[in-house]
Amino acid sequence: MEQTTDTYYRAWLTRDARFDGRVFAGVRTTGIYCRPVCPARMPRRENMTFFPTAAAAAEAGFRPCLRCRPEAAPDFAGWRGASPVVHRALALIEEGWLEEGDIDGLAGQVGVSGRQLRRLFREHLGATPVTVAQTRRVLLARQLIHETSLSMADVAMASGFGSVRRFNETFHQLFDRPPHDLRRQRSASAAIGSGIAIRLPYRPPYDWDAMLATLARTAIAGVERIADGEYARTVRIGDHAGWVRVGPGMGDRLALTVHFPDLGALPRIIGRVRRRFDLSADPVAIASQLGEDSLLAPMVAARPGLRVPGIWDGFEEAVRALTGNDSDLLAGIAETYGWPLDDVAVRAAGLSRTFPEPGDLAGMDTGNDRTVPGWIATPIAGLAAAVAGEPTLLAQHRDPAATRVRLRAIGGIDERLADGIVSRVLEGYDAIPLDRWCAPRGDPSVPLADLSRDWSPWRAYGFAHLLVDRYPTERSIVSSSEETSHVN
Structure with a gap:
């Protein structure tokens, strides 16, 4: 513990940005807690107490610093694989x-x-x-x-x-x-009508071009659009609909603009954006672990900022899996069953409708639907009915094993499809792909579970690097939403 405390104290002395978001210091003489990069005068060591999270500092009775703004620190998810x-x-x-x-x-x-x-x-x-x-x-x-103002x-x-x-x-x-x-000064991000613009910090490096390339390959026309180096998509929460735009911001931040009529939904929307763009990733920790693998070491060194796109919504991701991530089919489903958005700004952004909710697809005519072939309409309608009746079925907090059993009970969803849905929706960054296209070039027959045993909890990142190495022109980064093949 003393050695750890020494390390943290040195980080404050040098304002070491590598520790930003990893640890916070409460100063007993002032009652505030700070980031390692705080510009304030260095406190005495005996007056400092170190905490793993901002919440831990708050629990101990410290309040956030007004100068270094703990809310601007990158999120730290080092606990993600542990619990x-x-x-x-x-x-x-x-x-x-x-x-x-x-x-x-x-x-x-x-x-x-x-x-x-x-x-x-x-x-x-x-x-x-x-x-x-x-x-x-x-x-x-x-x-x-x-x-904002x-x-x-x-x-x-x-x-x-x-x-x-x-x-x-x-x-x-x-x-x-x-x-x-x-509020020291009013920001240019004033009117709700023009959107709420905020910055989302991340831990560098971040391969933004690779992230956009992945999202572009799997984008659903009308629901998502990648253009001019930015990502835009529609959002539906409850009875409200809107849209967001995400692009690179100043410094180590993404710029997010939210157009949504219900202000109370903003924390949920921010959470979805953070998950979609993998903003909680610690590339240094990931590279440190994956770099110990002789197969991955040169790949990790070449692309240290590689991220894995997260899911936007569990039900949407499951439908993507059932269609084999067929963009044309998904666009047709959205066109037929999604909520249309007629706002001029939405249309100008190249968007037209939201992705359907479970209730929109539960009543699908599986035998006569012109948009969706019957062989795939059956499992989609069955899944939609199940989620409509049990809204948390594909929620992030669900137990993977129990969810897998529940999915197997739906007509048209076999073991492979259930595994693929659970792998992507609930296992995320430690998921093992079901297809062989991300196997190493030298030994494509090696079992992926055996290959990646020492990569946990970052296996998805390891397979991302293998995919870049194997298909440098076709795919610049893995999208785990492509991991599930078509329904048989």
Whole structure:
């Protein structure tokens, strides 16, 4: 522990950006917590306490620094491979579970007791689930105050506080001042009608061109569009629809613009964008582990910023899997069953409709549908009916084994398809592809599970590098959404 503390202290002395987001320091004399890159005067070592997360610092009673802005630190997901339960619970928190539910209900959703969930959160994040949720709200509110000129009432709604009173009370308690006093200058990102523009930090390097190339290959016309170095797509949450645009921003950040009528959905939309663009990845840690493999070492050295696109929505990803990610077929499904969007700005962005919800496809005529052949309409309609009746069936917090069994009970979904859906939707960055096209060139027959045993929990990144090596012109990066073949 002393050696770790020494390392962290040296990181503060040198303002080492490699530790940004990995550790935070609470300063006992001021009561604030900071990032390693904070420009403030270096505190005495005996006054510093180090924490693994911002939530852990908040749990210990420290408030976020106004100068280094902890909300601007890149996310750190070093715990991601260590605790599936914490991972699944965080996904629920990100979807707003604790806005209406309680800890025991959250714990029940991930299959543990409330006491056990608190213990796991303290072990891996240094804070309870309630503190984690509260810290996320506060840091998002701080970001919106700093980067936009939304009214304080809109900031309260957009950051998940639910009420202006709760928002004001929290900021008075933390900062001993009203939230509007934290806004130094008004940003150009003002009107809701023109979208909410914010910056999403990541840990460099980031191969943006490779990410766009992957998304372009699998884009659903009308729902997604890649043009001029940016990604745009439609969004539907509940009874509301809108769209987002994502592109490279200044520094180590992506620029996100959200056009959505329900401000309360902003945390969920940000969460989806972060997952889609793999912004929680730690390329240094991934490269360190994969670089120990003699097969991958030269590939990792050549492309250290390679990312694996995450899913946007579990149901959409499952339909992609069932169609073999056939872009033309998916575009036809969206055209026939998706919500049309007639907003001029949406159309100007090359978008026209949202991807269908489960209820839109559950009543599909599997025998006479002109858009979808019967052999594939049957499993799609069956899956849609199942998810419509059980909305959390493909949610990020679900247990993979139980979900696999549930999928097998749907007509037209065999073991291979169920494995492919679960692999992509629930296993993500540690998934093993089902197809052989990402096997190494020297030994294409080697079992992929045996090949990648030492790559866990970053196996998807290892296969991404193998794919680049094998198909340098056709595919510049793996898209795990292409891992499942067509229905037989």
